[in-house]
Amino acid sequence: MSINRISKNELLANYDTFLFDADGVLWTGDIPVPGAIEWINLLLEDPSKKVFVLTNNSTKTLEQYMKKIEKLGFGHLGRNNVISPAIVLADYLKSNADKFSGEYVYLIGTENLKATLENDGGVKCFGTGPDSIRDHTDGDFIHKVDMSIAPKAVVCSYDAHFSYPKIMKASNYLQDPSVEYLVTNQDYTFPGPVPGVVIPGSGATSAAVTAVTGRDPKVFGKPHKPMADFLLRRAHVDPKRTVMFGDRLDTDIMFGNANGFSSVWMPTGVHTIVDIHNAKEKGQLDRIPTFTHCFATGD
Amino acid sequence: MSINRISKNELLANYDTFLFDADGVLWTGDIPVPGAIEWINLLLEDPSKKVFVLTNNSTKTLEQYMKKIEKLGFGHLGRNNVISPAIVLADYLKSNADKFSGEYVYLIGTENLKATLENDGGVKCFGTGPDSIRDHTDGDFIHKVDMSIAPKAVVCSYDAHFSYPKIMKASNYLQDPSVEYLVTNQDYTFPGPVPGVVIPGSGATSAAVTAVTGRDPKVFGKPHKPMADFLLRRAHVDPKRTVMFGDRLDTDIMFGNANGFSSVWMPTGVHTIVDIHNAKEKGQLDRIPTFTHCFATGD
Numbered sequence: 191m192s193i194n195r196i197s198k199n200e201l202l203a204n205y206d207t208f209l210f211d212a213d214g215v216l217w218t219g220d221i222p223v224p225g226a227i228e229w230i231n232l233l234l235e236d237p238s239k240k241v242f243v244l245t246n247n248s249t250k251t252l253e254q255y256m257k258k259i260e261k262l263g264f265g266h267l268g269r270n271n272v273i274s275p276a277i278v279l280a281d282y283l284k285s286n287a288d289k290f291s292g293e294y295v296y297l298i299g300t301e302n303l304k305a306t307l308e309n310d311g312g313v314k315c316f317g318t319g320p321d322s323i324r325d326h327t328d329g330d331f332i333h334k335v336d337m338s339i340a341p342k343a344v345v346c347s348y349d350a351h352f353s354y355p356k357i358m359k360a361s362n363y364l365q366d367p368s369v370e371y372l373v374t375n376q377d378y379t380f381p382g383p384v385p386g387v388v389i390p391g392s393g394a395t396s397a398a399v400t401a402v403t404g405r406d407p408k409v410f411g412k413p414h415k416p417m418a419d420f421l422l423r424r425a426h427v428d429p430k431r432t433v434m435f436g437d438r439l440d441t442d443i444m445f446g447n448a449n450g451f452s453s454v455w456m457p458t459g460v461h462t463i464v465d466i467h468n469a470k471e472k473g474q475l476d477r478i479p480t481f482t483h484c485f486a487t488g489d
Numbered sequence: 490m491s492i493n494r495i496s497k498n499e500l501l502a503n504y505d506t507f508l509f510d511a512d513g514v515l516w517t518g519d520i521p522v523p524g525a526i527e528w529i530n531l532l533l534e535d536p537s538k539k540v541f542v543l544t545n546n547s548t549k550t551l552e553q554y555m556k557k558i559e560k561l562g563f564g565h566l567g568r569n570n571v572i573s574p575a576i577v578l579a580d581y582l583k584s585n586a587d588k589f590s591g592e593y594v595y596l597i598g599t600e601n602l603k604a605t606l607e608n609d610g611g612v613k614c615f616g617t618g619p620d621s622i623r624d625h626t627d628g629d630f631i632h633k634v635d636m637s638i639a640p641k642a643v644v645c646s647y648d649a650h651f652s653y654p655k656i657m658k659a660s661n662y663l664q665d666p667s668v669e670y671l672v673t674n675q676d677y678t679f680p681g682p683v684p685g686v687v688i689p690g691s692g693a694t695s696a697a698v699t700a701v702t703g704r705d706p707k708v709f710g711k712p713h714k715p716m717a718d719f720l721l722r723r724a725h726v727d728p729k730r731t732v733m734f735g736d737r738l739d740t741d742i743m744f745g746n747a748n749g750f751s752s753v754w755m756p757t758g759v760h761t762i763v764d765i766h767n768a769k770e771k772g773q774l775d776r777i778p779t780f781t782h783c784f785a786t787g788d
Contacts, residue, residue: 322621323649333683350622354651354689361678361687378701379660384632388660390653390701401696402677402689 193455193466196481198229198488201454207240207425207432208233209451211412214437214459216243217262223458225485227263234266240425241271244434246375246411246441248276248347248392251302275374275411276306278420279345282372282410283311294339296363298356298395299347303374307345316341322353337362346396346407347374356395361402371403375411377441412436413444437461439469439477447476455479492754492765495780497528497787500753506539506724506731507532508750510711513736513758515542516561522757524784526562533565539724540570543733545674545710545740547575547646547691550601574673574710575605577719578644581671581709582610593638595662597655597694598646602673606644615640621652636661645695645706646673655694660701670702674710676740711735712743736760738768738776746775754778 201208210216216226233239243259250258252269259267283290290313297304297315304315316339335358344360363369378393396407410416421427429450436442437459446453455466469477483489500507509515515525532538542558549557551568558566582589589612596603596614603614615638634657643659662668677692695706709715720726728749735741736758745752754765768776782788 320621320623322619322652324619335686350653352653352656353621354649354693357651357689357693358687361689365685365687378703386664387634388657388664388701390656390660390697394653394656394697394701397700398689398693398697402687402693404677 193463193479193482195489196454196483198483201433201483202236202239205431205433205452206238207242207427209421209432209434209446210241210243211434211436211438211442211456211459212243212245212247215435215442215456216264218458220262222262222264223456223485225487229485230264231266234271240427241267242421242425243267243272244412244417244421244442244445245272245274246377246392247380248274248279248303248306248374248411249300250274251305252277254302273417273421275347275417276303277310278410278417279372279374280306280310281420282416283307283313283343287312290342294341296339296341296344296360297347298349298352298360298399299345299374300349303345303347313342315345317356317359318349318351320351320353321355321359322351323355335359335362340366341369343370343372344399345372345374346392346399348380348392349395352395352398357398357402360399364399364403364405371399371405371407373407373409373411375441376409376414377411412441413448415448418445418449435483436479439465439474439479443479444476446480447478452481453479454481454483457482492762492778492781494788495753495782497782500732500782501535501538504730504732504751505537506541506726508541508543508720508731508733508745510733510735510737510741510755510758511542511544511546514734514741514755515563517757519561521561521563522755522784524786528784529563530565533570539726540566541720541724542566542571543711543716543720543741543744544571544573545676545691546679547573547578547602547605547673547710548599549573550604551576553601572716572720574646574716575602576609577709577716578671578673579605579608579610580719581715582606582612582642586611589641593640595638595640595643595659596646597648597651597659597698598644598673599648602644602646612641614644616655616658617648617650619650619652620654620658621650622654634658634661639665640668642669642671643698644671644673645691645698647679647691648694651694651697656697656701659698663698663702663704670698670704670706672706672708674740675708675713676710711740712747714747717744717748734782735778738764738773738778742778743775745779746777751780752778753780753782756781 295313373396376393377391380391432451434446435454443453594612672695675692676690679690731750733745734753742752
């Protein structure tokens, strides 16, 4: 099968808002995709164009992310050009201040996510870091689980300290239906530093908690709705004049298609033309991109 | 709604093989259900009747389970009357000795399950006990994961030491499609010693590994097929003359119905008449029991 190419000139003529996934689109690992920096800078110089980088990575603070962007050569991008599930989730907590302001949130996630949710979301997070059982021979640990803090929400994200006691605490907090179940993103794996080594992502932690509790989480990352709603509210974009560039069919392309944007698949990341073929065979039309494009050649 | 009662005399007349779930049917916690001991003993004394206790609990060795059974007053039950996913799984490993004999299995489970799989299944298990990350600030742990042993299977079960590194190891081993993915049972919670406290079960660990790997496990506990196949092979039972007593619709009653047995729901455990009503409303006919019964009154 083939995907229609769209040229740089057609993109500039047809769209006002340009959304980019980061890893696999603008860069792969620590190397910029050829032509990406020039293309981003061209768009940023045009006052009629809006540019956003939409990442599902919530393990960095925005400050750390901006440092990475600058180091890779995308220094013209500013803080307001970057949107992550952590930012959308913090905005959600702040927008519902009557429920969350100054209240506790149980967080299965990183210290960086904690910083974002506390600084920008106005909540107090607890639960990060190691929480493991050294010995449970007699099963007595069940009596020793400290449940003294009553959080207003449980947040699941990537956590290298994920453990049985964390599943247990999250599940018990979520027995109260007024405690909200919030998930940054459901990527089951993410690109790691060692080729061929699988790195479990946020989706691993929320899969366990969802299985035990039977509860349906509110998910903030691509391809889910809250990130698009945030974008529409914050930037007042016109979906018909918006295009999403991505390498993953199940997050980026679905996100574009589900929100009435055009979608451009980039062959520089996780999914291949074979994956698009397979999606078509399975009738998963929401994963089929509108176009493909090459930054370096402009078509 | 109402469920047809079946009397002791009808049960004795219509069935030769009697299958019982344990907790919630024969006992609740440490208290025998009224009439259960007398009923079991009556069946065991009748040479024309076969009796099996089918538990999904794989955290005890058979020896430990027999001690519990004796302590509760069911001392007439012998080792051959008890079947658990651990026993069925060990039998599977032993029956496929050409692949598994003397080979490594990566086990997310308890020391007791390890003992059963090693002693009765003929494999060498590794991975039990604590495997947690004390600090992952720099992400370097990804380079330090020891993947030097190549197992023939990954087994998921209940593990209070469940952790992120365990999900990561299991997921990486399972990248090789020849490595089998075996799960004792998928109960998401199990009854704990503290009322109202949720205890995550085997299903929590396999949910995370399944999400990350996208692989479909072979599950050995109720309501899945391997336990019924084991029973049919080991005891040569006639499904039409077999009846399953259970308290859970999603494990016990489904197990009975799926295998052509009659099913008797006991109101002494997890699920209530409201759950049966809801299952009927949802059209989940495989969860609707054939009968109900009371040991103490005989009907």
